[in-house]
Amino acid sequence: MSELTDFLLPDVGEGIAEAELVEWLVGVGDPVAADQSIVVVETDKSQVELPAPVAGTVAEIGPAVGDVVAVGTLLTRIATGGDRDGSGTSEQPPRRRPLASPSVRKRALRLAIDLADVPGTGPRGRVLATDVDAYETRVGAPEPNPAPEPARKAALESESEPVPQPATEPTPPTERGDTVVQLRGVRRRVARSMTEALQIPHIHEFREVDATQLLAARETLQAGFARDGLRLTVLPLLVRACVWALGRHPSFNARFDAERERLTQYGSVALGVATATDDGLLVPVLRDAEQRSLRDTARELARLTAVARTRTASQSDLSGGTCTVTNFGSLGTWLGTPVIRPPEVAIVGFGRVTEKVVPVDGVPAVRPVLPIVAATDHRVNDGAHLAALLSDIAAVIEQPLLLLDQG
Template identity: 40%
Template sequence: MGTHVIKMPDIGEGIAQVELVEWFVKVGDLIAEDQVVADVMTDKATVEIPSPVSGKVLALGGQPGEVMAVGSELIRIEVEGSGNHVDAAPSQVQQSAAAVAPAQVEVQAAPQPPIERTSTPEAGPVASPIVPREAQEKPLASPAVRKRALDAGIELRYVHGSGPAGRILHEDLDAFISAPQGAAGQRSPACGKRTDSQQVPVIGLRRKIAQRMQDAKRRVAHFSYVEEVDVTQLEALRQQLNAQYGERRGKLTLLPLLVRALVVALRDFPQINATYDDEAQLITRHGAVHVGIATQSDSGLMVPVLRHAEAGSLWDNASEIARVAQAARGNKASREELSGSTITLTSLGALGGIVSTPVVNTPEVAIVGVNRIVERPVVVGGQIVVRKMMNLSSSFDHRVVDGMDAALFIQAVRGLLEQPACLFVE
């Protein structure tokens, strides 16, 4: 038997270090060739690290949340044959009880290529007797699964996990909830005092979000501007287009119409479709309109990019928005799909509230926020009528965008939305 060492691969684009997000294996596990052993995160995307060999896990080279250099030791696997490495001294990484072979000279192996997340389906839930984990053993599950279990009063230590390395999936919760609950202590009482607490490490995407938001608030001179918009005619147009073309071309949401308004308005305000390099003191005004679409995923907020919005039709942009948003929600978006935006559009849909103060997505200089549509009485031509009203809550980088320019830009967007025929006048 020999030892095969997997080192942190070079993911490319000059990346020297990555964050270890999650292990899918533990010491003592038997793994197969091409099985994903860990998730790591770069500045933009989560990348899966597969094993090039089959064998038994001897040691793990880091803990979730740890930043690891490219080329550092990630995992050791006991394999048939000589492997690619044998220790000359006890390893500094976490060792299993298995003995390591006598010292030999390390043979460098080519780094195993990482693979970005694919749509390969995970195994479904498997019926299994409930065997509770040890009290100190932390079940593997995503934050969304943990929150759902907490809300349902389910202790995850009783739930069988069918995902990689026993990871608990939403399907496993569904199976657990629908199964007869015969074992005592599987559910927490609906009422009664609780003394439990949970510590959630800030790692992976959540750490990146925290760092970016902190950096944006620290470096950007934010100011926000809010304007109400009468979208009665816009909604009538959207419904008419869906009734006439929806079956053949797909249903339109409000987003592609908002994107169209941004594209048209930015023609007269190039200083807003810009990025600012504050280290080089350089503003770049972009001809292309690459719209970041703020998207909520189970892991946190992500901003996939609709590229060349200025060149797409309503339906082209609608289809691409749906595609990149779905990729982000499924944690399958590539680095290219998560970078390069020139202005961001953020919307909480029906939860959009009345007013918000979105944070500029640096190095951009503007973000347009959409609040919910409500019907309320307004005065039109001296008469009180019911109209569909919506607020635009937008933020700008005051180092680059003057208050007057921001106000004029939002007023231009408002005019286009209130007279939607102007969206298509060239």
């Protein structure tokens, strides 16, 4: 006789009280092995695949995709012992689904690619979007399947293999072809965070900086970094410039409690780095940034970018920031007006380097120019303070030897 084991939503991170259900990896009646990933949940910080606590057969599934459930909520019941599926015993182990984020599953589905055929290069063999693209280039994707006939469609929908859920779940189109998209996962959290952020009274300062010496320093250092397996971009240099300036202006390396009207200035810089992912914007945090050399900064930024884009970042990787930088220039954008992430009080953005004619010693000359923008919470900092911060960042960018003197 079968026994039922309840699987409750565990505490998936420090201080996390709830999580959004992103995707079921199994259906009712599916056999599962102990420690097999069966459901994907998402918190404010990360996406987590939860494993089955025991081997057995899925007897019941509780919350639906998109539901936000509290820690301790019943997720599923697994039948263990006896004749699990009522159809006789079978020694065949359950088929394990490849590890992949919902957006990658959606991409593979659109290209009619079976993820089981795609070698994963991410942590624990996780299939990344780049793996799907590489597979398509190497083997070529089959023609997408035509829309199934009603009877076949019903049969397909009854199979135990669940259809991958996108990060935003569209509703059926209207007669005019419109589509209503329900926000899910990272997109929903970004929407809520930005609504909260726009309650902050922002002020912005803009500056254009001669990037000649910055680019020359990067060119000089590249070979040495490459020998250590590191690719040196301008971002680590820009990050180091911000960290140096924040040390001189502690009111920007801070968090503001609006309810208590209290500003906490931090002795250590935990710099958030805005990172675009397939599922939306994430901000991993470079901890103890003031203690890191340029080389260590580059190494840790590479790691943080990788875990953010593969959705394998830990709770610690995505929390506790005291200020944020965003490099929208890497996306080809010349300039923007970034939004502060509450409860932080400042953000610094870097645009695309362009060549411009500028006066040099009274003579017109072409120079690579880097646009910088900084924003702060006007409740705790004034425009003059922000201009001073931006001036120090600009000074270090124009004289990067200040960074190299620090290691």
